Amino acid sequence: MTDDTPRGTAPSRRTILRAGLGAAALAPLGMPALHAAERTVRLSYQRSSTLLTILKAKGTLDERLKPLGFAPSWHLFTSVIEPMNAGAVDLHADVADAVPIFTQAADAPLTFYAREVGSPSAEAIIVPEDSPIRSIADLKGRTVGVSRGSGCHFILAAALKRAGLAFTDIKPAYLQAPEGLAAFGQGSLDAWVIWDPFLAIAQSKRPVQVLADATGLSSYHRYYLANDRFVAENPGVVGIVYDALRQAGRWVKAEPDAAVALLAPIWGDLSPEVVATVNRRRTYAVTPVVRSELGEQQAIADTFREARLIPRDLNATAVKIWQPAAERG
Known part of the structure; x- marks a missing residue:
C-alpha cells in the first residue's frame, strides 16, 4: 500500500527514514547500520499485514530462524513502493496485487515467494x-x-x-x-x-x-516479495518464513477470538468487532505463487498502462518466483 508516486530510482536516506525504517535501512544504501545483528533478516510490514504482525507479536521467527543463525528485524511502513524499489529490506510487506506492477515497471529486483488468496x-x-x-x-x-x-x-x-x-x-x-x-x-x-x-x-x-x-474487478490477492539476491543466497530462510505465514493464516481462522485479542491493541486499540470484521473478510490462505495464475496481474498492468500510470507495456507474468520444495518439479 502506498501513496508515493512510483519511481524507479532509490529514495534518499531522508525518505527512507521518514518512511519508518530508520538506521537499519542505511546499510544497503552504503552506510553501516548501528547495532545490527551479525545475520539479520530485515522484514517490512504494514498495518494491513495481519500475518506478519502475528509472527512479530508471537516471536515466531525469532525462534525458528535462530538455528540458522539469523534474527529478524522489523520495519513498519505506510508507503511501500520506494523501499521495495530501493531494496531497503530483505523480505517485504505483503502487498495488494497492483503494487508489484509498479515495482516491475521500475525494474526492482524482486522475487514472488507467497500469495494470500484473494478477498x-x-x-x-x-x-x-x-x-x-x-x-x-x-x-x-x-x-x-x-x-x-x-x-x-x-x-x-x-x-x-x-x-x-x-x-x-x-x-x-x-x-x-x-x-x-x-x-x-x-x-x-x-x-x-x-x-x-x-x-x-x-x-x-x-x-x-x-x-x-473488488468483486468482478479483482480477486484482491496479496503477494509477498523478497529481494532477488536474498532469495538466491538464503532459500532456507525464505522457506521458514513461508511456512510460518501459512501456519499463522490457519491459526487466525481456527482461533478467531484469540486472533482478535492479539491484534486489537496492536492495531491501535480497535474494537473487537472491527478486528473480527477484518479477519472475516480476509482469507489468510497462503499458497505458492503459480505463474499460470497471474492473469489478473496482466489485466492490472494493461489498465495502468492505458491510464498512463506506468511508463511502458509489461508482461506481468514474466517475474521471478520462488516455490517451496514440495511444489518444485
Whole structure:
C-alpha cells in the first residue's frame, strides 16, 4: 500500500527514514547500520499485514530462524513502493496485487515467494450513507481519495472504466490510508477507495454506502516479495518464513477470538468487532505463487498502462518466483 508516486530510482536516506525504517535501512544504501545483528533478516510490514504482525507479536521467527543463525528485524511502513524499489529490506510487506506492477515497471529486483488468496470484499469504494452519490457514474467531477499505486488505485480505475468514465473524469486525491481516513471522516472527500482494516474502521465510525467492492474487478490477492539476491543466497530462510505465514493464516481462522485479542491493541486499540470484521473478510490462505495464475496481474498492468500510470507495456507474468520444495518439479 502506498501513496508515493512510483519511481524507479532509490529514495534518499531522508525518505527512507521518514518512511519508518530508520538506521537499519542505511546499510544497503552504503552506510553501516548501528547495532545490527551479525545475520539479520530485515522484514517490512504494514498495518494491513495481519500475518506478519502475528509472527512479530508471537516471536515466531525469532525462534525458528535462530538455528540458522539469523534474527529478524522489523520495519513498519505506510508507503511501500520506494523501499521495495530501493531494496531497503530483505523480505517485504505483503502487498495488494497492483503494487508489484509498479515495482516491475521500475525494474526492482524482486522475487514472488507467497500469495494470500484473494478477498475482494476487503477493499471498496465508499461514500457517506447520506451522500447523493449512488453509483460509480455519479463520481464524475467528484473528489475521490485513493492511495497512489495501491490495489484500490486499480479498483477505482477499473470501476470507472466499467461505468463508462475515464480517470480524468474525477478529481483524485492521493492520500495515504491514515490521511484518507481523517479526510473522509471530516467530509473532505466525496468518496474514498480503501482496504481493510481502514475500510472496517471507516464503517465503524459512521454509516457508509459501498458503491462497489473488488468483486468482478479483482480477486484482491496479496503477494509477498523478497529481494532477488536474498532469495538466491538464503532459500532456507525464505522457506521458514513461508511456512510460518501459512501456519499463522490457519491459526487466525481456527482461533478467531484469540486472533482478535492479539491484534486489537496492536492495531491501535480497535474494537473487537472491527478486528473480527477484518479477519472475516480476509482469507489468510497462503499458497505458492503459480505463474499460470497471474492473469489478473496482466489485466492490472494493461489498465495502468492505458491510464498512463506506468511508463511502458509489461508482461506481468514474466517475474521471478520462488516455490517451496514440495511444489518444485
